Amino acid sequence: MDDNLARATAVVELLRAVIDKAAHSADQDQTVAYDVASMSSAVAAAVELLDHDADLALLYAADVAADLAGRLTGRESQWGVDRTALDGIAGDVAAGRDPAFLERVAERVLATREAGPRGLSEDLELVRSAVRQFAADRIIPAADRIHRDDEDIPADIIDGLADMGCFGLSIPDAYGGTDDLLSMVVVTEELSRASLGAAGSLITRPEIIGTAISRGGTEEQKRRWLPAIASGERLCAVAVTEPDHGSDVGAITTSAVRDGDDWMLTGVKTWCTFAGRAHYLLVLARTDPDRAAGHRGLSLFVVEKPSFSGHEWSLTQEGGGTAEGRAIRTLGYRGMHSFEVRLDRWRVPAAALIGLDDGLGRGFYLQMQAFANARLQTAARAVGVMQAALELAVDYARQRTVFRRPLADHQLTRAKIARMAALIAACRAFAFAAARAVTAGDGQLEAAQVKQLACRAAEWVTREAQQLHGGYGYAEEYSISRLFVDARVLSIFEGADEVLALRVIAPRLAKR
Known part of the structure; x- marks a missing residue:
C-alpha cells in the first residue's frame, strides 16, 4: 500500500471510530449534535476518497482530523470520548498538513486544473464530455449576462437539455426517462460548473416532481405527467x-x-x-x-x-x-x-x-422521499460550482504576478489550491457513492450527509477562489463573483444545513 494511502487509512479508521462512539454517546445538546453530525459527513466523504487518490485522501483526512479536534476540545465528555482519542494519528495528521506536502499536491492541480481522477466508466465519461461541450457552446457565453441582468434562461438552453434527455434522468424508463442517478450527478455537476442559475438547477424540479409522481401517483397519472416532464415538453x-x-x-x-x-x-x-x-x-x-x-x-x-x-x-x-x-x-x-x-x-x-383518494395524507412522505434525490442533486450542483471556482483560481494564479512572482508560486496560494482540490475530490467521490446508495433503495443518510458537506464546502472554496482574485474577485466583470454569491444559497435550500444535521443525520446515526 502507498505510504500516503496507509496514513490516510489510519486517520480515517480512527475518525470513524470516534464518530461511531459519539453518535451513540453524545447528549441531546444541539450544539454537540450538530458538530457530531457535521463531522460524520466529512468523515464519510474521507472514506470514499480513499479509493480515488492517496495524496488528496491524506490531505483531506488530515484536515478533517484537525477540524474534529477543534470541535472536540473541551467537550470530550459530551462526545463520550477520551481526551487522547486522536493521539494515535498525530504523526499521520502532521504528514497530511505539512506545507511542503501541500505544495506538491498543488503542483499537480496547477498543471491540470482538476481535483484528482473521477473514476467514471467510459459511458459516463462520454455523457460528461457531451454535456461539457454543450455548456461551453451555449451556457458559459450567456452565464454572466443572465446573472448581471437577472434575465430569463434562454429557450435554446432549455431546448438543448431537453434534446439530450436531461429532464428524464430521475424518471423510470417506462415513462420516457432513463432513471440513472449516477448520470444525473455527472450531468448536474457539468451544468453547474457552467452556471448554477442558468443551467445547473434546471433538472432539480423535474427530479423532485418526477420522484413524487413515480412513487405516489396512479398509473394513469404517471402516464399523463411523466413523459411530458421527461421530454422537457412540460417544465x-x-x-x-x-x-x-x-x-x-x-x-x-x-x-x-x-x-x-x-x-x-x-x-x-x-x-x-x-x-x-x-x-x-x-x-x-x-x-x-x-x-x-x-x-x-x-x-x-x-x-x-x-x-x-x-x-x-x-x-x-x-x-x-x-x-x-x-x-x-x-x-x-x-x-x-x-x-x-x-x-x-x-x-x-x-x-x-x-x-387520488389514496394520496390523501401522504403528501409529506412523498415530498420527503423526493427531497432525498434532490439533496443528492444539490450536492452535485455544489461540486460543479466548486470545480468552476478551482479552474478560475488556477488560471488567475498562473497569470497574476504579485511581488515580482506569479501568484501560483507563493506557498500560501498553493496551500489554498491543494485544499480546494481535496475538498472537491472528497465531495465528488461521496456524491457518486451516495447515488449508488440511493439507487440501491436506501441512501437517505448518505444523501443528507453529502448535501450538507458539499454545500458548506462550496462556500469556502468559492470564497478562497475569490480571495485569490483580490479586488477583481469583487467585480461582476469576473465570473468568480457570480460563483461566490451562487454558492451561498446551497446550504439553505433542499434542506437547510442545521436541519439536515439535527433532524436527519444525527437521528439516523444514533440508530445505526
Missing part, C-alpha cells in the same frame, strides 16, 4: 415552503378544500424556483382541516398552468379563483427566478391530487 416548479414555514414542512397552512369534483387551493408559497416558466407546480397543501394532524394532514397536487417569462405573472379563473407570482430579488442564483406564489380559491380537478 416544473415546486411550491412547498411558506413565508412562516420553511424547514418545518409539517406546519404549513396552505389549504385544499374539496368542492364537488374539484379542490380549491388557498395560501401563499415562497421560494418557488422557476414558477413562472413552469407548466406544472407541485403544491403541498393541507387537506385535513384539523391542524393537530400535522404532517399527516398534507397532500400533494400537480397544478397545471401556462408558462410565463419575466418576473411576474397572474391568472384568474372563471369562478373567481386567482393565482399570481412575483419573483423575489436575490443575491445570486438568477435566471431560474424564485417566486412568491399566491393562490386564492384556485380550483383544480380531483385528478390533480397525486394518488
